[in-house]
Amino acid sequence: MTRRLLAIHAHPDDESSKGAATWAAYAHSGAQVVIVSCTGGERGDVQNEALEPRAMAERDIAGLRRIEMANAQRVMGVEHRWLGYADSGLPEGTGTEEGAIEPLPANCFALVPLEISAEPLVRVIRQLRPQVMVTYDETGGYPHPDHIRTHEISMYAWEAAADPGRYPEQGLAWRIPKVYYDRIFNSQRVSKMVEVMTASGHPSLAEMEEFQGWMGDRPSLATTHIPVGDFLDVRDAALRSHASQVAPDSRFFFWPNDVQREAWPFEDFQLISSAVQGTVPEDDFFAGIDLNDEVSV
Structure with a gap:
């Protein structure tokens, strides 16, 4: 199904x-x-x-x-x-x-x-x-x-x-x-980005550290980490489609994709x-779902 x-x-x-x-x-x-x-x-x-x-x-x-x-x-x-x-x-x-x-x-x-x-x-x-x-x-x-x-x-x-x-x-x-x-947008993701960028001496490190300061100590509540490393460029293209709202060089949205793939490709x-059995953390929204269960309530 x-x-x-x-x-x-x-x-x-x-x-x-x-x-x-x-x-x-x-x-x-x-x-x-x-x-x-x-x-x-x-x-x-x-x-x-x-x-x-x-x-x-x-x-x-x-x-x-x-x-x-x-x-x-x-x-x-x-x-x-x-x-x-x-x-x-x-x-x-x-x-x-x-x-x-x-x-x-x-x-x-x-x-x-x-x-x-x-x-x-x-x-x-x-x-x-x-x-x-x-x-x-x-x-x-x-x-x-x-x-x-x-x-x-x-x-x-x-x-x-x-x-x-x-x-x-x-x-x-x-x-x-x-x-x-x-x-x-969670602090764990940003912290991993800072860690990887610090180790490599990335030229955008200061900007990421500034973003980390803006995030503060926001708790990491995520239970589900969807692997998207192969689709980060698609995400950027979708964002740039909204040109009235997102500048092409926006520092808020466009982080280095090579760093993201290494640090946090999720x-x-x-x-x-x-309503289904399962455990967290998980990497798939559909984990535990019986796709043959098509009965309306």
Whole structure:
């Protein structure tokens, strides 16, 4: 039976900065990989001063980001679905002690009641019937309202999709056996990069040490390390597809791939819920899953 993986993200480009090598690796191996973008990223600012279609970005950023997403999808070899919600933006002051200074825009993703916004995701889950779902933790990875809402809608839809009494018009109930959180940016990975770069006297060592300082003592919560050494270049190509959001020389995303292959050729995730037998650490999302079990709940 086909292995089916569902990855849920807030905006187009998140799927490339948070797991593109993993999605590409599984797609290459024959798994069906479906990326969901909850919003269109309409309120994203241009992050690349050298962006060539600058006029289009200023006139129609939503349209440009759809084009960029299609390019990234093609690079990774995955399927893609839009949920169609409006980007909430990042209000000034979000994440500070004072809270959000600016109100969220009316009808944005973060303000749509969960019982409404989750319905199309329930439909995707029941149609796809994935064995694995990947999403963000309760913090969203960082305090953007859409990232936090992506966590909330993912977990809400995961539970609702398994309940035959909820959204019965959206298909037969399906419980996803394994759920993971993204843990790709973790201190253990950065520390190994610094270790290898120090030993080789790598010219970018100072930049990596600066990033290590930014990471601080963030705990390493990953249980699952997906081998992606052969797909790091695909990840970079997917990232560069989102040219409005990712500058081609971004130090935040583009680390030396030769060093990564030596130091930490993995992307990392945390197993949050599992209905199957297995042990961690693991190196495969589908470990313990009986692919012949295709029965809806």
